[in-house]
Amino acid sequence: RKEVEQDPGPFNVPEGATVAFNCTYSNSASQSFFWYRQDCRKEPKLLMSVYSSGNEDGRFTAQLNRASQYISLLIRDSKLSDSATYLCVVINVNRKLIWGLGTSLAVNP
Amino acid sequence: DAGVIQSPRHEVTEMGQEVTLRCKPISGHDYLFWYRQTMMRGLELLIYFNNNVPIDDSGMPEDRFSAKMPNASFSTLKIQPSEPRDSAVYFCASSPDSLYGYTFGSGTRLTVV
Numbered sequence: 001r002k003e004v005e006q007d008p009g010p011f012n013v014p015e016g017a018t019v020a021f022n023c024t025y026s027n028s029a030s031q032s033f034f035w036y037r038q039d040c041r042k043e044p045k046l047l048m049s050v051y052s053s054g055n056e057d058g059r060f061t062a063q064l065n066r067a068s069q070y071i072s073l074l075i076r077d078s079k080l081s082d083s084a085t086y087l088c089v090v091i092n093v094n095r096k097l098i099w100g101l102g103t104s105l106a107v108n109p
Numbered sequence: 110d111a112g113v114i115q116s117p118r119h120e121v122t123e124m125g126q127e128v129t130l131r132c133k134p135i136s137g138h139d140y141l142f143w144y145r146q147t148m149m150r151g152l153e154l155l156i157y158f159n160n161n162v163p164i165d166d167s168g169m170p171e172d173r174f175s176a177k178m179p180n181a182s183f184s185t186l187k188i189q190p191s192e193p194r195d196s197a198v199y200f201c202a203s204s205p206d207s208l209y210g211y212t213f214g215s216g217t218r219l220t221v222v
Contacts, residue, residue, distance in 0.1 A: 032208070043200055043213035044152070087152070091208055101151040 001026050004090050006100040014108055017078050021103045023088030024070045032091040033071045035062055038102065039084045047073075047086070078107045113214035115201050121220045127189040130217045133182055134203030142211070143176055143186050144200040152200070158184065159207065191221045 006023045013019045025033075033050035048055065050062040050071045061074040075082055088100035114133040122128055134141045142157040156166040161178045169176070173192070178184040188195055202213045 041218075043216055044211075045213070046211065095208060097154070097208065099152040 003027060003092065003098045004088055004100040006086075006088050006103045008101060008103060010104040010106050012106045012108060013078055015078060015080060017107075018074065018076045019078055019105065020072055020074045021086055021088075021105075022070050022072050023090075023100050023103075024068075025090045025098075026069070027090075027092055028066070028069060029093045030069075030090045031093070031095075033062075033064055034089040035071075035073050036087040036089055037084045038087055044087055075105075078105075080107050080109060083107045113201055113203050113212050115199075115214035115217055117217060118215065119218045119220075121222065122191055124192055124221055125190040126221075127187065128191045128195075128219060128221075130186040130199050130201075130219070132184045132186070132201030132214060134184070134201070135212055136182065138203035138205050138212075140204045140207055141178060141184050142202040142204070143184070144202065144213075146198045146200060146216075155186070157207070188219075191219075193221045196220050 003026050011019055035047040036044040037047045038044040048057050048062050050064050052064055054063040059076045063072045083106050085102040085104050087102045090098045092098050113135055116131045139160050143155040144152050145155055146152045153168055155168045156176045157164055158178045174188055176186045196219055198216045198218050200213050200216045202211045204210045
């Protein structure tokens with residue numbers, strides 16, 4: 001089993017839709033969690049950290065479920081510009097970043 | 110700040126040739142990372158430096174790969190000899206911390222034919 005797993009998608013949604021992705025991690029002692037965004041043929045960029053209590057940044061909400069060992073990213077009122085690959089990142093017990101393969105999102109007009 | 114600067118943006122080379130990728134980190138960032146990204150394996154950490162010293166090179170695939178950081182503003186990743194399976198996008202990233210605040214460069218898309 002991979003240490004970090006994501007549904008590769010693609011998720012195809014219309015503009016204005018709400019979409020959610022999950023990312024599961026295998027090590028219950030993992031410490032910190034992030035979502036990165038990567039546009040086609042570009043570099044990854046930090047989207048948001050994921051806090052234990054959940055956190056929101058505009059249309060984006062990140063949540064952590066330690067009991068079930070997953071993090072989620074919810075995007076409300078999706079825009080065409082949200083089309084990208086969303087990478088889940090977990091800091092494991094050895095203080096190493098473990099990257100998911102990403103979930104592809106396409107927002108359609 | 111101009112961000113993390115990588116060169117070249119694209120490189121096409123023949124199998125067996127030497128390839129050198131270059132990176133200029135953000136000034137003041139003590140950590141520099143080299144990553145490789147492929148569709149099948151995603152982002153893989155190859156090596157990282159702290160204050161110009163290599164800390165963890167366990168991700169370097171084999172002896173054909175080497176990395177140096179002669180000073181705080183420059184690093185290279187060299188592949189010699191290159192093979193078709195080395196084809197990937199190579200990213201350099203820098204950070205003020207080993208885990209947080211990563212800034213990636215635009216990457217070098219390497220194709221070995």
